Amino acid sequence: MGDVLVFAEHRGGHFPKTTLIAVNAGLEMARKRGGHCIAVLSGEGAPAAAAEIAKYGPSKVIVLDHPKLAHYLADAAAQALADLVKKTGAETVLATATAVGKDLMPRLAARLGAPMASEIIAINDDGTMVRPMYAGNALATIELDGPVRVVTVRGTAFDAAKPADSAAPVETVAPELDAAALKMEFVGFNEIKSDRPQLTEARIVVSGGRGLKSGDNFKTVLEPLVDEMGAAMGASRAAVDAGFVPNDLQVGQTGKVVAPELYVAVGISGAIQHLAGMKDSKTIVAINKDEEAPIFGVADYGLVADLFKAVPEMVEEVKKLKH
Amino acid sequence: MKILVPVKRVPDPATTIRVMPDGSGIATDNVKWVINPFDEIAIEEALRIKEKQGSGEVVLISVGQTAWQEQLRTGLAMGADRAILIKADHPLDTLAIARAIAKVASDEKPELVIIGKQAIDDDSNQIGQMLAEMLGWPQATFASKVELAGEKCTVVREVDGGLETIAFPMPAVITTDLRLNEPRYASLPGIMKARKKPLNEIAVDSLGVELAPKLKIKTLNAPEKRQAGRKVASVEELVQVLHTEAKVI
Ligand SMILES: Cc1cc2nc3c(=O)[nH]c(=O)nc-3n(C[C@H](O)[C@H](O)[C@H](O)COP(=O)(O)OP(=O)(O)OC[C@H]3O[C@@H](n4cnc5c(N)ncnc54)[C@H](O)[C@@H]3O)c2cc1C
Numbered sequence: 001m002g003d004v005l006v007f008a009e010h011r012g013g014h015f016p017k018t019t020l021i022a023v024n025a026g027l028e029m030a031r032k033r034g035g036h037c038i039a040v041l042s043g044e045g046a047p048a049a050a051a052e053i054a055k056y057g058p059s060k061v062i063v064l065d066h067p068k069l070a071h072y073l074a075d076a077a078a079q080a081l082a083d084l085v086k087k088t089g090a091e092t093v094l095a096t097a098t099a100v101g102k103d104l105m106p107r108l109a110a111r112l113g114a115p116m117a118s119e120i121i122a123i124n125d126d127g128t129m130v131r132p133m134y135a136g137n138a139l140a141t142i143e144l145d146g147p148v149r150v151v152t153v154r155g156t157a158f159d160a161a162k163p164a165d166s167a168a169p170v171e172t173v174a175p176e177l178d179a180a181a182l183k184m185e186f187v188g189f190n191e192i193k194s195d196r197p198q199l200t201e202a203r204i205v206v207s208g209g210r211g212l213k214s215g216d217n218f219k220t221v222l223e224p225l226v227d228e229m230g231a232a233m234g235a236s237r238a239a240v241d242a243g244f245v246p247n248d249l250q251v252g253q254t255g256k257v258v259a260p261e262l263y264v265a266v267g268i269s270g271a272i273q274h275l276a277g278m279k280d281s282k283t284i285v286a287i288n289k290d291e292e293a294p295i296f297g298v299a300d301y302g303l304v305a306d307l308f309k310a311v312p313e314m315v316e317e318v319k320k321l322k323h
Numbered sequence: 324m325k326i327l328v329p330v331k332r333v334p335d336p337a338t339t340i341r342v343m344p345d346g347s348g349i350a351t352d353n354v355k356w357v358i359n360p361f362d363e364i365a366i367e368e369a370l371r372i373k374e375k376q377g378s379g380e381v382v383l384i385s386v387g388q389t390a391w392q393e394q395l396r397t398g399l400a401m402g403a404d405r406a407i408l409i410k411a412d413h414p415l416d417t418l419a420i421a422r423a424i425a426k427v428a429s430d431e432k433p434e435l436v437i438i439g440k441q442a443i444d445d446d447s448n449q450i451g452q453m454l455a456e457m458l459g460w461p462q463a464t465f466a467s468k469v470e471l472a473g474e475k476c477t478v479v480r481e482v483d484g485g486l487e488t489i490a491f492p493m494p495a496v497i498t499t500d501l502r503l504n505e506p507r508y509a510s511l512p513g514i515m516k517a518r519k520k521p522l523n524e525i526a527v528d529s530l531g532v533e534l535a536p537k538l539k540i541k542t543l544n545a546p547e548k549r550q551a552g553r554k555v556a557s558v559e560e561l562v563q564v565l566h567t568e569a570k571v572i
């Protein structure tokens with residue numbers, strides 16, 4: 001039977017939208033493989049998160065309980081999940097391609113000797129899957145052979161799971177771990193706190209590029225627009241590399257992939273690596289002073305203008321709309 | 324200390340990639356081949372560790388075809404000491420490549436493997452993590468800072484929502500993110516020296532590892548192209564169309 005284990009990521013009992021996306025993709029995979037979708041959680045706060053995730057449609061929820069799993073680390077998590085795959089006989093292990101999903105799933109695949117598909121965007125009825133390659137310039141239809149396979153899904157390609165009529169049962173499993181082989185140690189997490197919506201969850205994303213010229217300008221010029229629109233803030237690699245904004249905001253091939261209803265690119269040229277992270281947005285706006293900038297090639301609405309003049313004007317115009 | 328750095332040959336990131344009409348692959352005429360950018364960062368980090376310690380060896384490894392010698396020579400010109408080319412003339416999947424590198428790593432016994440987080444052609448982001456598991460070593464993915472003290476290694480990682488710090492004993496695998504360092508260019512004397520550095524070739528079939536691909540690419544298609552829209556004349560018009568036409572604000 002084609003059972004699917006979904007790794008349900010959470011932080012201290014709260015899960016991001018990406019976890020509901022994993023559950024939904026897991027449900028679709030299970031349906032197409034004739035199996036059940038089982039959500040798996042571990043770490044501090046897992047029982048609370050498990051009770052919540054149980055309401056979103058999985059057949060069962062499993063909490064992996066072991067002192068070595070209190071804080072997520074790849075070596076322990078891979079051992080625990082591999083043990084669970086053996087115990088359940090699951091065919092697919094699936095997670096969203098978040099930082100944790102990307103860190104953990106290949107390690108798990110190696111432990112299981114299973115092939116892995118990264119960041120799939122579609123599950124076909126014949127068992128094949130589709131994934132982008134070459135910064136999204138090619139879409140590969142792929143097949144994974146063998147009794148077990150590992151998959152991460154691209155968050156923008158699947159909807160979030162919706163609450164179901166009833167809650168699934170929650171079970172606690174104590175995995176067998178080879179503790180002597182666990183050598184990784186968590187030291188600390190320097191969280192970037194923000195009151196704004198999450199980049200991967202927001203309905204509107206306003207991103208700035210090298211054209212902003214400084215971190216101060218991000219604050220004084222771009223942030224008022226971000227906040228007036230109730231948007232999440234994003235950035236190009238160039239803006240992150242220059243230290244204007246934290247790395248967590250990078251949109252692109254090697255950063256985050258987003259597909260909001262509205263994406264506003266300000267002072268971003270539109271390199272292929274940036275487009276890879278935002279070109280599936282519903283509506284794209286570009287503000288750039290260079291009318292030849294490649295970003296205009298994907299923008300629904302382009303404004304050729306100096307951003308230092310246009311952005312403050314836009315703040316005023318958006319304000320007017322609200323009255 | 325000995326550091327092993329895997330190197331992949333990929334199309335220059337500035338190249339426009341075109342899919343072949345028959346879906347069999349990408350068009351490779353006019354493609355300029357380079358070292359995967361994340362692997363350049365890995366080489367740079369390895370060289371800095373060696374320079375700081377005043378001794379050690381940086382060994383490059385590729386699993387690929389004869390043409391990959393070109394990228395290995397570039398890495399040697401940056402300052403690596405020697406290179407190993409595992410010759411494979413048939414396509415391998417990530418598991419098989421990781422197995423081949425793991426086999427060589429278990430013979431070479433480096434203290435660290437520093438490897439790119441992602442190959443910019445297949446965008447898999449898998450091999451470093453697979454390698455760590457196959458060797459039974461700790462892993463630190465998406466590294467933006469690496470600190471060594473004795474047997475211990477501390478790494479700052481770029482993760483969702485901030486920066487995470489983890490620590491572990493070596494040997495270990497570290498995967499590089501963009502902010503770890505800025506790779507140097509190969510100097511002219513470096514290029515001259517690189518010609519004489521050892522570059523050994525081993526046939527992949529002689530390693531005795533399982534190679535049969537479990538991940539198969541059936542076809543490659545070009546994605547639907549997004550149509551460019553139109554230019555607006557003013558901020559006022561922009562906000563109006565977003566409100567009345569696109570209905571997004
Ligand atoms: C391995 C690798 C991975 C990468 N991954 C990513 C990634 O994930 N995400 C990403 O974004 N990039 C990535 N890049 C980098 C990418 O190739 C580009 O270099 C980068 O996106 C450029 O950022 P930018 O558009 O902000 O800067 P630039 O290309 O310098 O563009 C700045 C733009 O601002 C405009 N401008 C300047 N002043 C003004 C003004 N006053 N008013 C209006 N417009 C103005 C200019 O006309 C220009 O178009 C990667 C590159 C490599 C090699």
Ligand SMILES: Nc1ncnc2c1ncn2[C@@H]1O[C@H](COP(=O)(O)O)[C@@H](O)[C@H]1O
Pocket residue numbers: 329330331359361362384385386387417420438439440441442443445446447448449450451
């Ligand atoms: N054929 C190969 N030979 C050597 N190293 C490779 C090869 N393929 C991938 N790598 C390494 O693995 C890293 C991650 O690649 P990937 O998992 O394919 O995204 C790259 O940055 C390379 O350092």
